[in-house]
Amino acid sequence: xxxxxxxxxxxxxxxxxxxxxxxxxDGEFTVLIGQSGSGKSTTLKMINRLVPHDSGRxxxxxxxxxxxxxxxxxxxxxxxxxxxxxxxxxxVARNIATVPALLKWPKARITSRVEELLQLLxxxxxGFAHRYPHQLSGGQQQRVGVARALAADPEVLLMDEPFGAxxxxxRSALQAEIARIHQVSGKAxxxxxxxxxxxxxxxxxxxxxxxxxxxxxxxxxQILLEPASDSVTRFVGRSEVGLKLLGLDxxxxxxxxxISASAEGISRSATLREALSALIASHAEQLPxxxxxxxxxxxxxxxxxxxxxx
Amino acid sequence: MQVWQAGLIKNRVLLxxxxxxxxxxxxxxxxxxxxxxxxxxxxxxxxxxxxxxxGLVLIPALVLAIAPFCRKHPLRDGIVLLACACWLSGxxxxxxxxxxxxxxxxxxxxxxxxxxxxxxxxxxxWLAAADALGQxxxxxxxxxxxxxxxxxxxxGLLFSGQLSALSVLKEYANRRDVFDAALSRHLEIVxxxxxxxLLIGVPLGVITFRRTWLRGPVFSVLxxxxxxxxxxxxxLLLAPLAALATHVPLLAQWGISGIGVTPAVIALTLxxxxxxxxxxAAGLAQVPAAAVEAARGMGMSPRQIFWQVEVPLALPVLLSxxxxxxxxxxxxxTVAALIGAGGFGAIMFQGLLSSALDLVLLGAIPxxxxxxxxxxxxxxxxxxxxxxxx
Amino acid sequence: xxxxPPRRWWLDPLLWTGLLFLALTFGMSRLQPLFHTLFPxxxxxxxxxxxxxxxxxxHVLIVGLSSLIAVVVGGGAGLLVTRDSxxxxxxxxxxxxxxxxxxxxxxVLAVAVPLIGFGTTPAVIALALxxxxxxxxxxxxxxxxxxxxVLQAAxxxxxxxxxxLWQVELPLALPVLLAxxxxxVIINIGTAAIASTVGTQTLGSPIIVGLSxxxxxxxxxxxxxxxxxxxxxxLAFERLMIHxxxxxxxxxxxxxxxxxxxxxxxxxx
Numbered sequence: 001x002x003x004x005x006x007x008x009x010x011x012x013x014x015x016x017x018x019x020x021x022x023x024x025x026d027g028e029f030t031v032l033i034g035q036s037g038s039g040k041s042t043t044l045k046m047i048n049r050l051v052p053h054d055s056g057r058x059x060x061x062x063x064x065x066x067x068x069x070x071x072x073x074x075x076x077x078x079x080x081x082x083x084x085x086x087x088x089x090x091x092v093a094r095n096i097a098t099v100p101a102l103l104k105w106p107k108a109r110i111t112s113r114v115e116e117l118l119q120l121l122x123x124x125x126x127g128f129a130h131r132y133p134h135q136l137s138g139g140q141q142q143r144v145g146v147a148r149a150l151a152a153d154p155e156v157l158l159m160d161e162p163f164g165a166x167x168x169x170x171r172s173a174l175q176a177e178i179a180r181i182h183q184v185s186g187k188a189x190x191x192x193x194x195x196x197x198x199x200x201x202x203x204x205x206x207x208x209x210x211x212x213x214x215x216x217x218x219x220x221x222q223i224l225l226e227p228a229s230d231s232v233t234r235f236v237g238r239s240e241v242g243l244k245l246l247g248l249d250x251x252x253x254x255x256x257x258x259i260s261a262s263a264e265g266i267s268r269s270a271t272l273r274e275a276l277s278a279l280i281a282s283h284a285e286q287l288p289x290x291x292x293x294x295x296x297x298x299x300x301x302x303x304x305x306x307x308x309x310x
Numbered sequence: 311m312q313v314w315q316a317g318l319i320k321n322r323v324l325l326x327x328x329x330x331x332x333x334x335x336x337x338x339x340x341x342x343x344x345x346x347x348x349x350x351x352x353x354x355x356x357x358x359x360x361x362x363x364x365g366l367v368l369i370p371a372l373v374l375a376i377a378p379f380c381r382k383h384p385l386r387d388g389i390v391l392l393a394c395a396c397w398l399s400g401x402x403x404x405x406x407x408x409x410x411x412x413x414x415x416x417x418x419x420x421x422x423x424x425x426x427x428x429x430x431x432x433x434x435x436w437l438a439a440a441d442a443l444g445q446x447x448x449x450x451x452x453x454x455x456x457x458x459x460x461x462x463x464x465x466g467l468l469f470s471g472q473l474s475a476l477s478v479l480k481e482y483a484n485r486r487d488v489f490d491a492a493l494s495r496h497l498e499i500v501x502x503x504x505x506x507x508l509l510i511g512v513p514l515g516v517i518t519f520r521r522t523w524l525r526g527p528v529f530s531v532l533x534x535x536x537x538x539x540x541x542x543x544x545x546l547l548l549a550p551l552a553a554l555a556t557h558v559p560l561l562a563q564w565g566i567s568g569i570g571v572t573p574a575v576i577a578l579t580l581x582x583x584x585x586x587x588x589x590x591a592a593g594l595a596q597v598p599a600a601a602v603e604a605a606r607g608m609g610m611s612p613r614q615i616f617w618q619v620e621v622p623l624a625l626p627v628l629l630s631x632x633x634x635x636x637x638x639x640x641x642x643x644t645v646a647a648l649i650g651a652g653g654f655g656a657i658m659f660q661g662l663l664s665s666a667l668d669l670v671l672l673g674a675i676p677x678x679x680x681x682x683x684x685x686x687x688x689x690x691x692x693x694x695x696x697x698x699x700x
Numbered sequence: 701x702x703x704x705p706p707r708r709w710w711l712d713p714l715l716w717t718g719l720l721f722l723a724l725t726f727g728m729s730r731l732q733p734l735f736h737t738l739f740p741x742x743x744x745x746x747x748x749x750x751x752x753x754x755x756x757x758x759h760v761l762i763v764g765l766s767s768l769i770a771v772v773v774g775g776g777a778g779l780l781v782t783r784d785s786x787x788x789x790x791x792x793x794x795x796x797x798x799x800x801x802x803x804x805x806x807x808v809l810a811v812a813v814p815l816i817g818f819g820t821t822p823a824v825i826a827l828a829l830x831x832x833x834x835x836x837x838x839x840x841x842x843x844x845x846x847x848x849x850v851l852q853a854a855x856x857x858x859x860x861x862x863x864x865l866w867q868v869e870l871p872l873a874l875p876v877l878l879a880x881x882x883x884x885v886i887i888n889i890g891t892a893a894i895a896s897t898v899g900t901q902t903l904g905s906p907i908i909v910g911l912s913x914x915x916x917x918x919x920x921x922x923x924x925x926x927x928x929x930x931x932x933x934x935l936a937f938e939r940l941m942i943h944x945x946x947x948x949x950x951x952x953x954x955x956x957x958x959x960x961x962x963x964x965x966x967x968x969x
Contacts, residue, residue: 048607074609085604089622099608148608158607322788426815437792440799444791537934538927539890545907545923549916568916641804645894648911658810662897667813674807685802 001026001156001188002047007056009042009212016042018212020056024156024190029182031203032192035235039212040192044160047190048074061155075099078149078157082164084141086133092118092144093129099152117147120184121177139170146178150185159191163198175201196236200224200244208232220248246273246305254305255289255298265290268297275300318379323441324390325378331371331434339425341405343412346419353425359408367404370397374438387442391460394439399463401431402473409475421477423668450693454686477668478675485672488657493676495571496653499643500636502575507582507635512628514583515590525591532584540645543577548649551576574646581642582635589631593624626696633688640681644673654680714935721928728752728921735917745917747906756925759902762895763888766824770831770884775877777832778839779865793836800833805891813898823895830891831884838880842873874944882937889930893922903929 002024009017017039024030032040045051046058049070058065065073086095093114100110118125121143133141142162149157159178163171179202182189193199199206200220208216208223216228224245227233236244252268265288266278279287279302289298319325339353360368370393377393380386409422439460443453473479482489518525535543552568554561567573597620605615647655658673660666709715729752735745781790812826846869854864870877893904903926910918 050603050607071609071611074607076609079604079607081600081604081607083598083600083603085598085600085602087601087605087619087623088598098605098610102609102614145604148604323792326789429815437796440795441792444795533934534931537886537930539893539930541890541893541904541907542923542927542930545910545919546927549920552916637802641806644804644806648894648897648908655806658807659897662810662813665818670810670813674810677807678803678811681802681804681807682799 003059005057007053007058009054015212027186027188029189029202029204031199031206032209033199033206034209035194038209040209041160044158044190044192047158048077048079075102075152076155078154080145080149080159080162082161084145086141086144088133091130091132095144096148096151098148103152113151117150121147138166142166142174156188161192200247243273246276247271251275251289251300254300256301257298258296259286259288259299263287265296272305276305320381321378324438327434327438328375331431334427334430338427340427341408342423342425344421356427359404364404367400384446387445390442391439394435395460395463397435399467402464402467406473406476413475423477451690454690478671481668481672492654492657496643499571499574499651499653500639503578503582503639506579507586511583511586512590515587519591519594532587535580536584540642544649547573547577569650571651573649574651578639578642582639585631585634589628593627594620596627597623626692629688629692633685636684637681640684644677714939717928717932717935721932724925725752725756739917742915742917747918747921750901755903759892762824762892762902766827766888767831767885769828770835771881774832774835775839778836782840782843797833797836805830805887806894809891809895818899820900823898823900827888827891831888834880834883838876842876843869845876846872875941878941878944886930886934893926
């Protein structure tokens with residue numbers, strides 16, 4: 001889908017991206033992570049040519065991106081940013097319709113698409129379509145921002161720290177939302193963040209950058225279990241590796257047969273980390289596991305949580 | 311000071327205005343009356359004109375005297391506004407009627423005009439209305455509309471003929487043609503200025519916004535022009551333009567010469583470029599960078615970004631640049647009368663040079679009214695446009 | 701720590717326009733041959749009803765006096781309505797200033813005549829009245845621009861009200877205040893020139909006499925001097941404003957380039 005071949009980018013004397021080679025697969029959720037100045041944001045912006053690359057090649061759909069007309073390239077990619085950048089003089093509906101209108105979709109198709117997207121992002125179309133951005137909360141604005149990025153059914157969704165400015169509750173709600181959208185649509189998503197928990201939660205694949213170079217490229221589990229260097233370990237947080245590993249799996253992956261216990265149950269889709277927390281809080285060695293309807297379907301045992309490498 | 315707040319008096323502003331009004335009503339002449347327009351008139355006090363129905367004007371005054379002691383409430387401010395409207399028009403009606411009475415007993419050369427007291431009482435009435443309007447917090451659009459409503463009875467009186475015995479309106483009646491010609495000439499010069507101002511000023515603003523290095527030199531030059539006093543700029547343009555006209559007959563055919571409308575429009579355009587270009591650049595500068603980045607990221611072309619995102623978002627500030635430009639041009643056109651461009655300035659300066667004070671007012675009042683009207687109009691437009699975005 | 705401009709004193713525009721202004725003020729009469737050549741049709745191309753130095757002095761006195769009144773009264777009013785005791789009057793004052801500034805200065809001058817009479821006094825009063833408006837506005841804006849945390853800190857440190865005003869608020873408000881005074885003075889220089897139509901001797905007198913007598917030479921003599929006076933004053937104020945903000949440049953973090961405070965960004969506001 002997107003390929004970087006020995007790409008470099010300098011700003012004056014500062015080397016932002018240094019000899020980067022990377023291949024992002026179809027349908028994959030890739031998270032670019034690193035500290036500020038690591039080149040992660042520059043890398044993302046080179047994909048849609050907001051930042052031109054100095055040397056090397058970047059391919060999109062098998063073709064060097066400089067071979068596209070700039071606007072055409074961008075219209076095939078969704079783009080959402082931390083500062084959202086909704087157009088304050090347009091309604092929510094008009095904002096979402098930006099790219100479809102640029103692509104000259106028929107009116108009826110745009111209207112139905114806008115409605116569909118508002119629903120997808122949990123915004124009631126009747127209530128929100130005709131509001132102006134300043135009438136929305138920060139979380140709602142970012143939902144609209146994501147909807148706008150998805151509007152013309154782009155082949156890839158580029159997100160530059162989209163949840164960075166939100167409060168923790170809103171942020172986790174939107175993270176869940178984007179994970180769901182990824183699952184439903186099967187679209188490739190490239191997301192930039194400096195938040196390791198966000199990366200572990202969302203990514204199929206994490207690319208960790210430092211000083212414009214890739215320091216590690218792998219699954220969340222690989223990043224936690226086989227850190228390529230001390231700097232990766234430090235970034236992940238040495239003392240919490242175990243807990244973070246537990247966060248990668250869901251309860252149903254370690255489920256045993258049901259038990260008859262009086263303790264409060266835990267959802268089968270909760271993470272193992274949440275299960276451990278619940279076990280500790282209820283002073284129990286095991287807890288019943290519940291499905292979506294609250295029926296007991298199994299149990300989770302504290303001993304099974306200790307073997308995280310499984 | 312806390313005692314003030316907590317005590318009997320709920321609106322100190324209104325009370326101070328009222329006391330100032332009472333003081334000026336007692337000390338300054340409401341009207342002046344003279345046997346002809348060249349002699350200084352005798353003062354007629356406020357108290358002297360209160361006989362008969364004229365006393366009714368004391369009712370709004372009484373209401374305004376009580377209002378400072380009432381609790382802050384929209385109703386109070388509404389009543390104050392109503393009282394102000396009555397007071398402003400009542401004062402006019404009273405002055406007009408008194409002038410009629412005096413005209414009956416005197417020769418037709420006699421002149422009755424407003425004295426210092428009338429101006430001050432009128433101004434204070436306006437301030438009281440402005441204070442009440444401010445308390446009501448109606449938003450820019452409704453504020454302008456209510457202000458118009460307060461002014462409406464006064465304007466009605468002006469056109470009803472009730473005031474025609476007042477000397478300013480006598481002057482108007484004597485020179486209706488001159489006045490109408492001045493009005494159309496004044497507006498003509500202002501509109502003729504706005505066209506090149508928009509055509510040059512807006513692109514200049516856009517360029518200085520895009521090319522940062524141009525900002526320093528361009529605004530230095532425009533600021534230098536703005537610094538030169540209008541009368542000096544008119545004077546300095548006079549000689550070169552006159553020389554151009556004599557040596558290049560073609561230019562003379564186009565109407566270019568040292569005096570008249572053309573040099574006025576040229577000078578006014580030069581003055582207008584600074585507020586126009588600055589308003590445009592400032593408007594573009596306050597467009598959120600995130601909106602522009604998002605627009606680029608979504609694949610809008612530079613042209614689309616400019617017309618669909620930057621221009622609409624810059625428009626309110628750009629309009630305020632146009633407002634400043636227009637108000638400034640209305641004022642400066644007055645000075646342009648000195649180089650024979652006509653307009654209300656011609657009436658005003660004629661009055662000044664011949665010591666005919668009513669003539670001065672006949673020239674000055676419409677200019678002030680035009681400037682205030684243009685200011686209000688652009689503010690109204692800006693608020694209507696801004697309501698959607700902000 | 702040293703003031704940034706002037707980099708080279710011989711390139712300083714203030715110096716050159718100032719010198720040119722002085723040279724023309726005292727040496728205009730020596731240019732008589734030049735004006736004779738330029739305007740051969742004029743018998744007397746040199747304004748002689750008053751000497752140019754005396755006109756300049758009169759002009760500067762009128763502007764200086766009216767601006768002084770404007771600064772004292774306008775600054776006082778602005779100060780008053782930003783204190784707790786005068787806060788009620790603030791919105792009214794701001795309304796008056798906003799409406800007043802749409803009045804053309806010439807119209808204010810003209811209207812002053814019927815109320816006060818002809819001569820220098822009404823000119824000074826009208827100029828002072830109009831000059832008040834930008835001063836009031838900038839006083840309020842300047843005092844308002846002082847950050848709240850700074851005021852709280854000053855109070856917390858035990859400074860008295862007067863100490864806060866003199867040592868914290870006024871120094872911090874000074875650049876904005878100066879901008880208002882600059883606007884006021886520049887407008888007054890121009891309006892004072894027109895005041896010669898209400899019977900005041902100013903640099904406008906040769907222009908008005910020249911316009912009514914079709915003597916272009918008079919017009920140019922007056923216009924040159926008024927124009928230069930305004931430009932010199934403006935440049936001097938600009939210099940003053942840079943000096944009043946020395947602390948702003950000096951306290952800037954060293955690793956950040958000075959250009960972020962360049963005059964261009966200040967002007968585009």
